[in-house]
Amino acid sequence: MENAVYQGLVGLSLAMYLWLISAGLTIIFGVLRIVNFAHGSLFMVGAYLAYTFYGVMGLPFALAILLSLLGTGALGFVMERGFLRRLYKVDEAYQLLLTFGFILILDDAVKLIWGGVFKIPPMPAFLDGSFNVVGRPYPVYNVFVIAVGLLVALLLWLLFEKTWWGRISRATAADREMASAIGINVPRVFSGVFVAGAMLAALGGAIGSPVRVAAPGIGAAMIIQAFIITVIGGLGNLKGAFVASLIVGVLSAYGTLYFPVFELFFIFVIMAVVLLVRPEGLFAR
Amino acid sequence: MNARRSVSYVPFLLLVLAFFCSPTYSQCKVGVPAIKVGAQGAASGPHSDYGRQIEMGSIMAMEEINAAGGILGCKVEVRFMDDENKAATGVRNARMLVTDWGAHFLVGTDSSGVAMAIAPVLAELKRIEFFTHAATHRLTEELVAQKGMREIVRVSVPVYQDAIIAALIFKDRKDIKRWANIGADYEYGYVSWNLFKETLKKFRPDVEFVGEAWAPFLTLDFSPHISAVMAQKPDAIFATPWAGEAVQLLRQALLQGVFDNTQAWWQAMGGSVDVLEGITNEVKADRFKGKLWATARYIHNWPDTVENKQFIERFQKRWKRLPNYSAETTYSAFFIMKAAVEKAGSVETSRVIDAMKGMNIRNPGGVRVFRDADHQFIYNVPAGRPVIDPRFPIAVLGDLKIFPAKDYYRHPPFTPVSAAK
Numbered sequence: 086m087e088n089a090v091y092q093g094l095v096g097l098s099l100a101m102y103l104w105l106i107s108a109g110l111t112i113i114f115g116v117l118r119i120v121n122f123a124h125g126s127l128f129m130v131g132a133y134l135a136y137t138f139y140g141v142m143g144l145p146f147a148l149a150i151l152l153s154l155l156g157t158g159a160l161g162f163v164m165e166r167g168f169l170r171r172l173y174k175v176d177e178a179y180q181l182l183l184t185f186g187f188i189l190i191l192d193d194a195v196k197l198i199w200g201g202v203f204k205i206p207p208m209p210a211f212l213d214g215s216f217n218v219v220g221r222p223y224p225v226y227n228v229f230v231i232a233v234g235l236l237v238a239l240l241l242w243l244l245f246e247k248t249w250w251g252r253i254s255r256a257t258a259a260d261r262e263m264a265s266a267i268g269i270n271v272p273r274v275f276s277g278v279f280v281a282g283a284m285l286a287a288l289g290g291a292i293g294s295p296v297r298v299a300a301p302g303i304g305a306a307m308i309i310q311a312f313i314i315t316v317i318g319g320l321g322n323l324k325g326a327f328v329a330s331l332i333v334g335v336l337s338a339y340g341t342l343y344f345p346v347f348e349l350f351f352i353f354v355i356m357a358v359v360l361l362v363r364p365e366g367l368f369a370r
Numbered sequence: 371m372n373a374r375r376s377v378s379y380v381p382f383l384l385l386v387l388a389f390f391c392s393p394t395y396s397q398c399k400v401g402v403p404a405i406k407v408g409a410q411g412a413a414s415g416p417h418s419d420y421g422r423q424i425e426m427g428s429i430m431a432m433e434e435i436n437a438a439g440g441i442l443g444c445k446v447e448v449r450f451m452d453d454e455n456k457a458a459t460g461v462r463n464a465r466m467l468v469t470d471w472g473a474h475f476l477v478g479t480d481s482s483g484v485a486m487a488i489a490p491v492l493a494e495l496k497r498i499e500f501f502t503h504a505a506t507h508r509l510t511e512e513l514v515a516q517k518g519m520r521e522i523v524r525v526s527v528p529v530y531q532d533a534i535i536a537a538l539i540f541k542d543r544k545d546i547k548r549w550a551n552i553g554a555d556y557e558y559g560y561v562s563w564n565l566f567k568e569t570l571k572k573f574r575p576d577v578e579f580v581g582e583a584w585a586p587f588l589t590l591d592f593s594p595h596i597s598a599v600m601a602q603k604p605d606a607i608f609a610t611p612w613a614g615e616a617v618q619l620l621r622q623a624l625l626q627g628v629f630d631n632t633q634a635w636w637q638a639m640g641g642s643v644d645v646l647e648g649i650t651n652e653v654k655a656d657r658f659k660g661k662l663w664a665t666a667r668y669i670h671n672w673p674d675t676v677e678n679k680q681f682i683e684r685f686q687k688r689w690k691r692l693p694n695y696s697a698e699t700t701y702s703a704f705f706i707m708k709a710a711v712e713k714a715g716s717v718e719t720s721r722v723i724d725a726m727k728g729m730n731i732r733n734p735g736g737v738r739v740f741r742d743a744d745h746q747f748i749y750n751v752p753a754g755r756p757v758i759d760p761r762f763p764i765a766v767l768g769d770l771k772i773f774p775a776k777d778y779y780r781h782p783p784f785t786p787v788s789a790a791k
Contacts (some may be wrong), residue, residue, distance in 0.1 A: 088601035091437030091597055091601070092594065092597055093600065095594050095597045096594060097592070098591075098593065099591055099594060102590075102591065162718055167637070174401070185467055192414065195705065196414070196418075200420065200422075201413055201414060201418035201422050201643065202418060202419045202422070202613030203416045203419070203613070203617070203644070203648075204420065204488050205614070205617055205648055206650055208621070213625070214625075215625060215626065215627050221597075221626075221627075222601070222626055222630070222631075223626070224593070224622075224625035224626055225625075226625055227593060245643065293590065293591075296514075296591075296618065296621060296622055296625065297590045297591060297618060298416055298419065298590065298614045298615075298617070298618050299551070300415055300416040300614055301414045301418060302414050302415030302416070302418075303414055303415075303416070303588065304590065305588075305591060306588035306590065337594065338594040338597075338598075339740050341594040341595055341598045342594070342597070342598040342601060344583070344600065345581075345582050345583050346791045348555070348583070348585075
């Protein structure tokens, strides 16, 4: 029993990374109708920037995360304004090609800037250590990740449900022609949403940087999981992404504990089951 | 370009070469414009330092060989490609390097999974590959010794180093009875764990193997794997994720207090430079409490020979870094190739293979002896515990446990070891 509780808590921290990366992906899809393959690459850029500001320049960890968000947000702004914007009117295949192209460009860019060698900064002192949960040491770091994930969930909910900007975004997502007709500046909403999504991806990369790794290729690893989450939760649905992240994170942790031999397929099994029962995802509109 | 057409280009190419090359290479005794060596390894992702090290070792060997007049008067050329740690890419690269670029030899390959995919293609390409990192015993034991694929040559020590030497070290630790495994979820991880279990059981029928967790490539978070095996209360952990993944794994294990609640952690290939760089701060602070054990396929602080010291100096001067083992094994593969080509007087595959018979060669990593039965070069590497040594900027292996190679290499006739979970 203790082991089950402990493993569930480990799964919860795993779920929060999944939530942070899939939140941005699903928001961007919901409003812009763009399947951003390069979303994992933004996660990677976030991790590298956090490594640079915190690990190389020695800034405080919280400030490094903030700067990483701003930097990745700026990159997102350039991607949306400079490139994606030109493709809203054309066939979706072009978006796939462009965003896939960004994966290759960003992967090579980080190799040029940071080299091929993986980067792991030192551990922030206040996050190093553990405390007892059911008689076993549970890392403070994982608690921090869970707290950040829940906080982001709360903030996003407030943002979309309670603010003017959130309402405009939802209106634009529902019907962009009508939104435009009643005077909403749709291109600006698109830019704002894309930047916010990029920052969410960066946050996932940045908070994990001291315990995970910044390396070329981690974006590709994350994007697959993020897509699985959004498919399970329903494309474009934020609540669905949150619930699906919890399901996948916690279940794959239990998979590692109880079915170590099949762990690799676990996440795909969950997706297959959901698609069989609800092909449109758990929370699709 | 078909063969006949390419022949018609030869005089023209020779003219061009005669014009551009220093006179040293004008009398290449094997009649090729240059001896071309196609190198490949994982140059992207968390394992990318290995590919980079294969590339650095190749280029440095090429430069040194060329500066000394080449091989039989022929200039050596290198082309490096990224195999992305993927079998399909590795096979495609091998084909491209040989058929399009005209490689006479292949060298490198990090992952066992990639190596097992390339190996069967070598006969068709009629090219030797000097494998300098991939570790599955099946590459040499099954494919060479049992199936007779002669084009496979391995310069690096196989999984014997990851598994058997670990069993030899821990067989005397009576306080360690319960072992758990955190494994790389592919061939290398399976064969390491199986071989370790098999060897340790022979000496210690009392040990138990109490838990396992498998992590595929590009696992960013090992915390569920660590907590899953810690749930079984093991005395010690056997771990095979390597490179950047080993660093993450060890640091995530520290966060879960693993080193307070276990007696030992065996980190296969934890003696590689990239891993040691990644855990230097933790070693300085004694976070592993002397319980971390590691090995590698060569370590820069052993053997204590002039060749090795000079190799390290030259490497640091050339690349501003310490070499990891794939740099040394790849560098040495070039000198093995040189010796074999000089003895054969040819770059022709079967003659070069014959020329390696009984070869015994001094490399930075020590004396390597070619075993005819399975084309495995045999040499010694110690295991030890990461320590801080003022002579080096990063942690190095200390408290070295040195075993004669014959004691921990498997010998023909080879009994099968399972390559499954």
